Amino acid sequence: MSTTGPGPWRHPVLRAVLAAECVSMLGSALTVVAVPWLMLGATGSARAMGLVMAAQLAGTTLFGTLGASWAGRTGPRRVMLLGDACRGVLIALVPVLTAAGSLAVPLTAAAMFLFGAFMAPYAAAQQAMLPDVVGEDEKLLARATASLQGAMRFSMMLGPPLAGLLIGLLGTVPVLYLDVTSFALSLLVLRRFLPRTAPAPRAPSRLGAAGVRALLATPLTATWSLALVCSEFAWQGLFAAIPVVALEFGDRGPSVAGALSGAFGAAALTGTLLVGPLLRRTTAPALAVGGRVLLALCFAVLLLPLGLTAVFGCLVLAGLLNGVSSAPVAAVRALSLPAAVRSEALTVATAVALAGGTCGLLVTGATIQPAGTHTVFVILSLAQAMAAALHVTGLLRERRATRGRAGQERPAAPRTADPAGENGDPAVGSRPPAPAVRSAVRARPPADAATSGGPGAPMPGSGSGDGDGDGGSVPRGHRADASGAPGQDDVPPSPALDAAAREAFPGRSSGPSHAEARLLPPDEPGLRTGDPAPSTPAPRS
Known part of the structure; x- marks a missing residue:
């Protein structure tokens, strides 16, 4: 959709x-x-x-x-x-x-x-x-x-x-x-x-084992599920601490507790309503991770000596960030789980997160009176910071894993016969000959058959045919110029070959050059399909 x-x-x-x-x-x-x-x-x-x-x-x-x-x-x-x-x-x-x-x-x-x-x-x-x-x-x-x-x-x-x-x-x-x-x-x-x-049909699972395996299968689902346990620990501990914090304001305690709880709830609802507009400007993973990092900073501010107005503002901001980030976190994690075990995995994750919340309630209840609210806020801030770090780590690890899988699936680039352009032709080192060139070369009329009618006849331009004395040691398909250096390929006129060469090597109007001919397989069976490969150089006449 x-x-x-x-x-x-x-x-x-x-x-x-x-x-x-x-x-x-x-x-x-x-x-x-x-x-x-x-x-x-x-x-x-x-x-x-x-x-x-x-x-x-x-x-x-x-x-x-x-x-x-x-x-x-x-x-x-x-x-x-x-x-x-x-x-x-x-x-x-x-x-x-x-x-x-x-x-x-x-x-x-x-x-x-x-x-x-x-x-x-x-x-x-x-x-x-x-x-x-x-x-x-x-x-x-x-x-x-x-x-x-x-x-x-x-x-x-x-x-x-x-x-x-x-x-x-x-x-x-x-x-x-x-x-x-x-x-x-x-x-x-x-x-x-x-x-x-x-x-979805699948093998039976005992005690949620398939759900646990699904949660641990990817870096994102594993680390984010653990992060939600830490975050739930911090939230439930904060809710348990609010009445005790309100008692510090004397007779106004009940009204202060109600105002703090109500402000948090209203801010969380407002943050939830902002998810849609924010997702038009960013992605769900970015909104999830960014919200959780800012939430950890908001909990850290509670460690400062704050008055009632500042505490009220922190709780409003925390509720807003919680509302903004909770839905993207849930959506991204749900889509990272296989559909066949999604319900089972989310059931396990919800139960474990609620167990983390229970621990937060117990730790706050056991600590806040003997150690004070500041100690409790230190514990809760560390838990929320751990949750933010796990969200960031999980997303980065998942992206690295995705890039690694994409790299393994990408086909390797074809190797060329002349990668360095040793023959002075930049086009040669850039790509191998096209299949059309191979087919055209195999199908062209053999040079020796065109001149003498047999495989043993001298090749045109081979020296033995024009009296220059440098003989039949030149490989078939090449000729030598006056200096003895390899020259242009001895290719008989062939419209099919020229068209294929122009397609394989743009900018050319003639057949393959000496350097291009080197790209042809050395064990070509012959210039025409079915010709046997010569085992010795063609004899002189």
Whole structure:
């Protein structure tokens, strides 16, 4: 598909996916607030609430790795439909399970573990499905990915404030059932518009081994996947640090935390909307790598002693750069993976990246109070700098590998018999005789047959025919001038030979010169097809 055509969002399948993503992610954003609130109300324990939320994250990480092979065999359409159906049922069970008395915590944790198990395959299926919808063009795929990420970010930005408002008006359980409704609507839309495509046939893979091999097969996919782990570590650590940073402002802490988080979300959404215009001026790999390098510099600025306004500005710039670079990174990496294992490989990559985010949360939580926010920002800046270095290295290594493969496939230049132009004719050293010259020389009438009617007769111009005494030792096809130096070829008039010579050596109006004749194979069987090659010089008469 051409990047000059209509935007990718005009495709009906992509519009359906965007609508389903908006609805389901809005419901999930409601659940992010409603489930912890429900657990706190039912058990009165923050520890129980943390256990339930950790179970969801553990399900995402564990099943994203172990279930990658299943996701690859099932195909994006079935994974997305099954994910919406199962997650809707599991959320519907949460109000019932929280009322189960002493079993409320383990049962709810088990339900949220299964809920999280579908998150990585679902996100990977969305990314793997996009090339089938918009094509394999980098810019179109990056714009489609940006549209999908924009829908997700808009829902996640709108969902938590809306959840707080609805919980105050309706209560927690009705808000959870709104999430159930959102999954049902998403399921109906996807079932209606997603095309039925059979998964690509391939050998069975255990525990996502084919996906891991695909990620490690090229320098770009290997290094960029590791870079996204480092970047997710830095982002989740930053989000965990924002409330602690806000506490430094005293009574304004809650409002400061909300303003910082909201500013980041709005900036990330704005950056996503800028992807399309920017891709009209640059390439997807350049936008991806440039955005990640600037993002690392933005994290480094947080190491300086900054006031609230400067911190606010850094988070806005970081959100903008994240929105600008995330979609190109995802598009370029997806197109670098084989289509047959794309879904499986992306499932593994998503799960590993989320595991990196979990580590960022744990490191920040364990470090920020005893060591302070500056130490945490040092760790997060190093992680983001490592991510930028890996993005640059991966792109450079991939380009070197591509040039190397192109060099191996390029045919070698033909070797010439007189590369240095030793015979004083520049045209001779530049190229070998054309096939037309060979054919014309083979087909011309033999000089000896033209003069004497037999192969043993003297050659015209050979000395034995004109009495100059320098005899039959001159090779057939050449003559000598008065000084004994080789002269012009003794070529009988032949229109075919002259035409072929003019084609092979532009600028000539006659047959081949002595130097050109040297380019003919030394073991020519004869001047005419079928003539035997002479083993001795022609005898004198």
